Structure formats: structure tokens, C-alpha cells
Amino acid sequence: MITFPYLIKTLGTELYGLVITSQVIASYATFVVDFGFRTILAKDIALNKNNIAKLSEIMSSIFFIRLLLFFTSFIFYITFIGIFKYYSNHFILFLFAFGTTLEVLLFPQFFFQGIEEMKYITFIKVGVSLVFLALIFFFIKEKSDYIFVPLLKSIGSLIGGLVAIIIILKKYKIRLKLPKIDTMRNFMLDALPVFGTQIITSIKDKFSYLLVGYFVGMSDVVVYDLGVKFISILSKPVSVLSQVLLPKIARDKKIDLIKKGLWLAFITTFILTAIFFLGLPKIMHFFLSKTNIDLMPIRIFLIAPIVLAISSFISINIFVAFGYNKYLLYNIILTTGFYLTATLTMNYFHMLNKVIVFVVISVLTYIAELVFSSFLAKAILKKRKKLLR
Secondary structure: OOOHHHHHHHHOHHHHHHHHHHHHHHHHHHHHHHOOHHHHHHHHHHHOOOOHHHHHHHHHHHHHHHHHHHHHHHHHHHHHHHHOHHHHOOHHHHHHHHHHHHHHHHOOHHHHHHOOOHHHHHHHHHHHHHHHHHHHHHHOOOHHHHHHHHHHHHHHHHHHHHHHHHHHHHHOOOOOOOOOHHHHHHHHHHHHHHHHHHHHHHHHHHHHHHHHHHHOOHHHHHHHHHHHHHHHHHHHHHHHHHHHHHHHHHHHOOHHHHHHHHHHHHHHHHHHHHHHHHOHHHHHHHHHOOOOOOOHHHHHHOHHHHHHHHHHHHHHHHHHOOOOHHHHHHHHHHHHHHHHHHHHHHHHOOOOOOHHHHHHHHHHHHHHHHHHHHHHHHHHHHHHHHHHO
């Protein structure tokens, strides 16, 4: 967010929208290279934290799997870019954007989580962010420099990943060796459900970027991206609250605590969003450096944090806390189905020509998620009450 106003001013909304699009498409390759390992492997590392041989086996298997997926996804990525003339006209930009997958390939976040040394994650990521920030202001001086934005980010990913590998090899004595095929296959089978969930989720969360760029224009990609970033910022307090309450709710399973947490999440987000709503003209002017800005798309987007305050709290502190992880997948599938249906319906009626249509679809999808989550949560709590009688 720090570089956003500077890049808009230097590159303009059209080119920066193209940069964002390249990063979104590259993010799909990132999902493939990661294959869900970042989510599931911290537990395996924690269980074997004092067994160097087992840790070496895990790290070797995951590195070689990711390396294979890296080259495979690169082939499909280049093919995809080549299909679309507009993208292929900016081939170097998209090539540099693919370099951001190096973070997933080289940076084993799950390892540091498993051994409970989160400081390395913080130090490396903060350090890389500061380097990237400095490089942006030093190298990006005019519109023709737009191709270097993803390149600088890729360089940061490479540096961060190499530092992490050096720490793992030197400090923790991990030895990378050629893994057994059966071992790699087992790891992939374990991660497959998480990978599937992430891919389904990415359709709902990322696909609109590409559609906005295709049907409306790259300048509107910037507006859409800014709205998504605002949602992320306003949703942070609830995310922290949910993580703090999760252990206690999972242990005690007290319905009163869940209700209090829900109210606190809703009220906090509502107040923050209201303040943000009132200051929106100045905020948008700061980021886009324009006076004649259509605020309506962002105003509609600001409904989302309030809705997400409830649905995300339910997902973490009811579904996860009560052991109904499968409901998370059900909810994702249902909401993605709703999103695709709404998008296809709007396309059928030739209405996908304004960014506000995509914003409305996104907000309605969040509302649908809340409805589905509430229905499932009500069933869980009803069952819990019966057990307490």
C-alpha cells in the first residue's frame, strides 16, 4: 500500500492495472507451486523438530516437488500468455511477474512455523519488503519502467528465499538429497485437498481481476484492486480477534463466548468502516491523485468488511473450533458456484461493462457466504445445545 500512490502517479492507472493483472495471473502459478504445503506441513515439522534425518527427508521431498511444479507451471503460464495477444504484447512484464513464484519455491515458511521460530519469517519478510520499497523509489522513474515492478519483487523473493535456505542448511543442519518417489507421492496426496480448496477459492477471489481488465479496462483493475485492499485492511482486527479467541473457544466451546465475540467483531468492523466511509473522498484522492473519482464502486465494496466480520468469525471460531473443517470446503464450493452463476448471468445480459457490476457481484458473493455460513453454524450450535442438556 505504501508504493501504491507513487506507482499510480508514475505509471498511470492503465499501466499499473496491467502490472496488477500480471501479478494476479502469476499468483495462480504460485498456488500450483505451493500445492497446499504451506498450510499442512507445519504440523509434520513440529512432530519431528528434533529428528534431523526426518526433517531433511521432508524438506528434500517438498523442495523437489515444488521444483517440478515450478517448471511445469512455467510451461503452462507461458502458453497461457501466448494465447492472448494483449498479454503477449507485454511478454517481458509477465515473464518477470512469474519470478514472484520463487518465494514459494525457496522460502519454506512452514519449516519456521513448525520449529516455532517465527522471528525468521518476520525478519526476512520485513527485510525483503524494505528492499523492495527502496528499489521501487530508486528504479521506477517513468512509465517505461513499468516492467521492472514485478522484476524488483521477484528479486526480493529470490533474496528472501536464498537467505531462508542458508539458515536452514547452516543453522539447522538440514541436508537436501534426492527423495524417494513414494515419499513425494504421499506428501502430494496429503496436500491435495488443501490445494483443491485453494484453487476453488482463487476463482472467487482472483478471477474478477482478469474479467475487469478484459471487459472494462486496466484502469478499472486499479480501482477494483484498491477496493480489495481496503477490505483486507478493515478485516484485519477481526482476523486477529478470531485467532486470539480460537484456542479458548476450541477448548471450552462456550456459546456465550462465541456470541460476545461475534458482537465485538461486528461492532468493531462497523465503526472502522463507518470512519473509513466518511473519509473516503480524501483517501481515494491520496491513492489515485484525482479529484473527479467515482466513489460508488468503493462505497459498495465497503459493505464487504462488515459482512466478512461475521462470516470469517464463524468460519474460524465455529467450523474450525468445533472440528467441522469440511464445512469450510462446502462453503467455498457453494459461494464459488454462486459467484460463477452471477458472473455468467451478467455476461448473458451483456452487463459486464462496468467495474461497479463486478463489485456488486463480489459483495453479493460475500453475502451469500454469510448466509451459507450462518445456516451451517446454526446447525452446529443447535447440536451443541442438545449435547449440553
